[in-house]
Amino acid sequence: MYRIDPAWSPTAAQVEDSLQSGRFVECGSSQEKSVGWIEPRGQANGPLLEAVAGQWIAKLMVETRALPASVVNRKAQERVAQIEAATGRKPGKKETRDLKDDIRLELLPMAFTKQSSSLVWIDRDARLLVIDAASQARADEVVTLLVQALPGFAVTLINTQISPVAAMAEWLLSLEAPAGFSVDRECELKAADESKAVVRYARHRLDTEEVQQHIKEGKMPTRLALTWDERVSFMLTEGLQLKKLAFLDVVFEATSASKNNADDFDGDVAIATGELQKMLPDVLEALGGEMPVA
Numbered sequence: 395m396y397r398i399d400p401a402w403s404p405t406a407a408q409v410e411d412s413l414q415s416g417r418f419v420e421c422g423s424s425q426e427k428s429v430g431w432i433e434p435r436g437q438a439n440g441p442l443l444e445a446v447a448g449q450w451i452a453k454l455m456v457e458t459r460a461l462p463a464s465v466v467n468r469k470a471q472e473r474v475a476q477i478e479a480a481t482g483r484k485p486g487k488k489e490t491r492d493l494k495d496d497i498r499l500e501l502l503p504m505a506f507t508k509q510s511s512s513l514v515w516i517d518r519d520a521r522l523l524v525i526d527a528a529s530q531a532r533a534d535e536v537v538t539l540l541v542q543a544l545p546g547f548a549v550t551l552i553n554t555q556i557s558p559v560a561a562m563a564e565w566l567l568s569l570e571a572p573a574g575f576s577v578d579r580e581c582e583l584k585a586a587d588e589s590k591a592v593v594r595y596a597r598h599r600l601d602t603e604e605v606q607q608h609i610k611e612g613k614m615p616t617r618l619a620l621t622w623d624e625r626v627s628f629m630l631t632e633g634l635q636l637k638k639l640a641f642l643d644v645v646f647e648a649t650s651a652s653k654n655n656a657d658d659f660d661g662d663v664a665i666a667t668g669e670l671q672k673m674l675p676d677v678l679e680a681l682g683g684e685m686p687v688a
Contacts, residue, residue, distance in 0.1 A: 395634065395674065396523040396537070396549035397687070398516070404544070406445045409452075412543050413442040418455040423503040428457045429539065432511065435659050446663040450516040454536050459505040461498060469497045512536050515667060523549050524670070530633065552634065555682030559632045562615035569601050571620070572680035578619035578627065581605075585613045622673045630677070645669055 404412075418430030433440040434453040444451045470493050478484050485493065513526040514536060523540075527533040541547050561572075562581075571577045579598055583605075585591040593608055609615070616632040625645050629637040645665060678684055 395552045395636075396525075397552055397684075398518070398521040398523050399546075399548040399550075400521055402544070402546045402548065403518070404546075406443055406450060409450065409544060410441055410443040412545065413452065416539065416543050417442065418457075421457050421459055421507055424499055426459050426461070426502065429535070430455060431543075434513065444659070444663070446660050447667070448517075448519065449663065449667045450518065451663055452514040452516070454512045454514065454539065455509060456511070456532075456535075457507050457509045459502055460508050461501055461505040465501065466494055466497050469501070470494045473497070514540070515670075517667070517671065520671070522674070524674075530635075550687055552678070553685040554634065554678055555685055557632075558630055558634050558681060559614050559616065561681050562618045562630065563609050565618070566600060566615060567606055567609055572676075574623055574676050575680060576621045576624075577601075578621055580617075580619035580629065581615055582617040583608050583613035584616050585611075587612060622676060626669055626673050634681075636677075641666060641669060 413431045416430050418432045419428060421428045431442045432453050432455045433442060434444045434451045435441075442452060470490060473493050474485050474490060510528075512528075512532055515524040515526075516522070517524075523537075525533045525536050527536060537549060540549075565571055565577060566581070577600055579595070579600065581595050581600055583593040583595075591613060593613055595605070617629050617637070619627065619629050619638075621627040621642075625642055626639070627642060628639045631637055
């Protein structure tokens with residue numbers, strides 16, 4: 395989660411135009427990686443920015459060619475052996491590196507491609523950017539591409555007055571979840587000392603003396619499963635990331651009967667962002683509120 399600089403105030407049409415120059419193109423035969431924007435709705439040649447109920451949705455695609463290093467190394471060893479047999483000399487380090495580069499270029503056109511995507515949600519009124527990414531590295535990549543594509547776009551990571559680690563430890567020790575939340579049955583505790591000990595609980599009660607004792611001994615919670623208002627479940631991490639985000643059945647019950655299309659993009663976006671618009675402020679409040687930006 396990021397806060398968007400209040401000075402950035404383009405229209406949806408302007409953002410759409412800006413993203414067009416970075417539209418995704420599949421990897422060429424000798425290209426290891428390709429990154430670009432695709433249609434969030436999944437319709438070919440459609441818009442790269444969808445505006446639904448005032449919320450903006452974009453989608454980044456990353457395609458890579460899977461060329462295992464072990465294959466390149468094996469081929470390089472074969473070439474080195476051939477050169478040694480033919481000339482009586484063993485290639486040096488630089489020549490071996492050059493051989494590996496040549497082999498990589500030769501094999502790339504035959505390598506399989508792998509695609510992964512990240513959804514981007516912009517709530518302009520709340521100055522909120524939320525990225526659905528599997529890692530911080532991917533989130534950083536998305537932010538970098540947004541900054542490059544959108545004139546004047548700037549963001550800062552959201553930080554809270556109370557660290558997630560300290561808050562999660564207090565909830566587990568006091569056996570009292572923050573208002574509007576319930577603690578579920580999964581967490582991870584890590585020691586900060588040289589032992590680097592890790593204890594993980596899955597489908598396990600957390601209101602036990604054992605869990606409290608681990609915390610008292612210095613193993614601090616780095617992940618904790620929570621449910622908000624019996625509507626949204628997620629895993630809060632030490633870095634203020636929300637993993638395993640899931641909307642419970644009650645969220646979609648009111649609309650499922652009226653859906654004519656199983657792939658109701660507009661409806662799903664409106665419901666999901668509507669829930670998160672209410673939940674995220676409660677998450678931040680449970681952590682003492684946002685830290686003012688310097």
